[in-house]
Amino acid sequence: EDQVTQSPEALRLQEGESSSLNCSYTVSGLRGLFWYRQDPGKGPEFLFTLYSAGEEKEKERLKATLTKKESFLHITAPKPEDSATYLCAVNSGGSNYKLTFGKGTLLTVNP
Amino acid sequence: DGGITQSPKYLFRKEGQNVTLSCEQNLNHDAMYWYRQDPGQGLRLIYYSQIVNDFQKGDIAEGYSVSREKKESFPLTVTSAQKNPTAFYLCASSQRGDGGELFFGEGSRLTVL
Numbered sequence: 001e002d003q004v005t006q007s008p009e010a011l012r013l014q015e016g017e018s019s020s021l022n023c024s025y026t027v028s029g030l031r032g033l034f035w036y037r038q039d040p041g042k043g044p045e046f047l048f049t050l051y052s053a054g055e056e057k058e059k060e061r062l063k064a065t066l067t068k069k070e071s072f073l074h075i076t077a078p079k080p081e082d083s084a085t086y087l088c089a090v091n092s093g094g095s096n097y098k099l100t101f102g103k104g105t106l107l108t109v110n111p
Numbered sequence: 112d113g114g115i116t117q118s119p120k121y122l123f124r125k126e127g128q129n130v131t132l133s134c135e136q137n138l139n140h141d142a143m144y145w146y147r148q149d150p151g152q153g154l155r156l157i158y159y160s161q162i163v164n165d166f167q168k169g170d171i172a173e174g175y176s177v178s179r180e181k182k183e184s185f186p187l188t189v190t191s192a193q194k195n196p197t198a199f200y201l202c203a204s205s206q207r208g209d210g211g212e213l214f215f216g217e218g219s220r221l222t223v224l
Binding site for chain 1: 153155170214
């Protein structure tokens with residue numbers, strides 16, 4: 001069974017204080033790893049897809065990286081508007097249509 | 112603007128009542144999904160549909176039903192058989208049927224009184 005573990009559960013940063021969120025996964029055959037951002041009371045918003053170890057994707061202050069066992073979401077010089085829950089999900093070879101989601105990391109950036 | 116519209120945003124139901132959550136998309140996506148989100152848990156898949164008139168159960172389909180009569184619409188009925196229906200329900204769609212890059216609606220919060 002696919003498993004996704006995100007850490008930490010919650011992270012509080014000061015504005016400008018860079019850090020990383022972790023997503024560890026166990027899958028039978030990775031077809032893709034996905035990062036989403038979710039604001040309170042809203043639906044998740046797609047950020048990145050990573051397919052193979054060594055791949056990196058960037059968007060503004062966010063950079064996602066992938067190894068064979070985990071993915072990191074690096075946040076450089078965060079701003080208060082980056083505060084949200086960040087979700088990681090994997091799509092394995094076991095099912096084409098199902099994502100397994102982690103529980104998320106709640107990021108709070110204080111001004 | 113293209114997107115996914117869920118309604119209602121908030122819904123209250125008495126025990127023993129069925130309720131239907133609406134999900135409409137104008138993205139011309141073939142695949143649509145229903146997820147349930149509970150505090151402290153990851154999103155869990157209820158049902159998904161790859162094409163019109165076809166749908167499959169996800170991990171937690173018991174107590175739920177769906178239909179896919181039109182490409183744009185994928186309503187979810189929460190029946191009285193669902194033992195713990197209070198949750199945040201999310202509808203999503205994807206251009207490809209691999210469940211990856213999902214576009215989500217704003218969600219519907221169901222509370223059973």
